[in-house]
Amino acid sequence: MNNNALHTVEAQIREQAAAYCESNNVPGFVAGVYHAGEQIVVAHGTANVATGAPMREDTGFLFGSVTKVLTTTLVLQQVERGLLDLDTPVVKYLPEFALTEPGAADKILVRHLLSHTNGIDADLFVPDAKGRDALKSYVTALASSCGSLFEPGEQLSYSNGGMIVAGRLLEAVTGMSYPELLKRDVYAPIGMKDSSTSAEQAILRSTAVGHFLDPETMAAKPAGMFMLPDTWGPAGATPIGTVADLLACGRTHLAGGVSPAGTRVLSAASTALMQQVAHDMATPNVPPMGLGWVLYPFGDTTVLAMSGASPGGVSILCVLPEHDLVFTAFGNESGAIMLQDQILQWLLSEHLGVQVPPVVTEVQQDVDLTPYVGTYRSDQLRIDVSIVDGQLEERATYELADESQERIFSEFVGGMTSAPPQRYVPIRPGLFAPAGYPLETFNGYMRLLLVSYHDVRDGQARFRNGGGRLSRRA
Template structure:
């Protein structure tokens, strides 16, 4: 039986503090903050520096960009409007957005289950203010297409969430930032959350950092947030660990916030947690609505991670164990620390048996079905066979100077990836060469690469990090 006493949370706090100090020191992560809620108690641990330019320390109440964790908030807002009869999850998006021109078979539920096929993962229109999301939807018609028929595949979709944000503006009459504050921040009790850099600067807020590839010295990002057009996908919302713990606890409690406010019905909360689509491949866990459902043995971890310029966040909710874990590190390498802590919480704190995801590599796999060129929005992946392994060469192909500027700043100046080799786990599933197999047991199963829909001896899709590229 797991000890749920204060002493158990003290052990959790000490463990996170120890892991954070060791990892940040050896991997050049300036600062880290994390929190755990379990069975009525919670702890928050902060370590290091929030901004190397100012020397500001990372504190328990330091704010940070949520990144794509925002997608679960956006989905919650959509479910709220569905409950109120303002939105029909099974209706075509064009019923509410006639200007949406990517097809009348994309349904509202496709937007929040990542099954819409919108090919806009790197589409960054630079618009600000009240009309930012209007500009985004308008730009889709000229700049983006679709990767697959709605409901046919699963591909992590920034574009779907942003269209959902614009849809919310239309049916409520409120700008997305105002809706987020009124319908989530306030009733959940996210008292230190905001939606802009102008608001964030009024309190302690962390910034992301990038590592110099030669000196390995960390430098603060030159771009704090993505454009306003990316708000619903995670570009602009900012808050604290306590705020995300409160949001996670709301989903633990069937839609009731820690203060007792009803934010979402129990039925809608459960619907978000149910399987909406399953690719049946280890590197892409089953998708709910908003939540990704990571299986760890018999335990399901509802999770979403979020990248921001030079930073990475995570939110995990474990309904079977009444636990929420959330964290932020101000260098992208902190995702490894997130994974370490999550696996410690599961294995040591909760006693969950986590089986190995990949136990061995298969030899003699025919590699020819996977060779070819795969494309998605502004991204090209060339796959060939070299020395009996797959080799991938990924090229960023910016649509215009504005897109190149924003993505380059988001990536810290480096947009070119070196070639990498993949070794077969089994037909259609590959692991990056040189990684210990236990690397993929946790959240980092996303590093595996899969190929799908083989027809006439050729795969139609490549899946890396949950995102599809299509053979051309």
């Protein structure tokens, strides 16, 4: 590929980032693109408004849920070494793993943890623990705190709990802590030289902090929390690194498991397995799921993606095997996800010439709304759905279990623990769009804003899916 093409990409990202950050009060943004042997990194703005430290090309940031790709890579390494089997129940390796319903955990296979089909109802469950036994204490606490949403393999619901159990499983079969394993078996062989798993390590180099917009002034203020507790490490709480490190990770998955340095990190078969559809809900708001990767269809092109929220920040990693391209980015205010989406769509349509057909083409007017009315629940979340003025209205209430959960959750989201009611317009039976958005909003990553309802029986839907997460009719 000629250098000129990537110069154009660099100029475009620089321009888009400057315009978006300026108009949406995002303090800083950093992004990288690898394409056909060349790569660029672009940094813009400020890493921390309290200090004025600039966002640099080598500024570190929290990976958030991009970590799930790393955790999956670690599990498949242990499968290759014969220490784990994907189709064996988790309890064989981790006898203490249990949920509040007797026997529910016994049916969960190792594979279900990685494909988000395990049904563990623990989406907001963040027990506060630090250090070597953090994951052990998480698994112990599950048994008395969290149930299941569905039978394993029956549905798909984005699962932090599944990835954390996978992290504990790794500790049990290797005898090493999750951070040690990540450092030895992912960071080192991939060449992620600036990556770490703790604030103590991150402070030794330039690291961005997250920000929230002040509702009064709309100015960005640093988040009061740097990272979630260690209990969420394998789901995305603790890993920190740079754009160059994530590009190296993406390139390893492009190259069939061989790192840019030439080290084999994962077999070609395991790398391919992560990219195959493990479960498909057949609804546009929930893309098909591989192992660790979400498989976004953009026309004929599949984008392997994972985005990651951290307190006041958002990261993304996208790998396009058909086009030998990796895109990764971090913004230190959550609104930057829209910028990441814009850049991804520009890369697809303008840089690569991919035809990106609209996700939603037409809207049905006469959809019966009654099957969807009711109350839906998942871990510490209640959603009341009613009909108002011929539209669905959803009210989300966080029913946080205790003071510790409330403190952690409110710090993670910047203080807002209740959402205003949201109206939805029907696209077709079982699929709804938030009112007031133009339909092209949903063509890219933001198709996650659509809401779907599933498994209608006796005139009532059993499940609601928003943002890839299921809640069950109460």
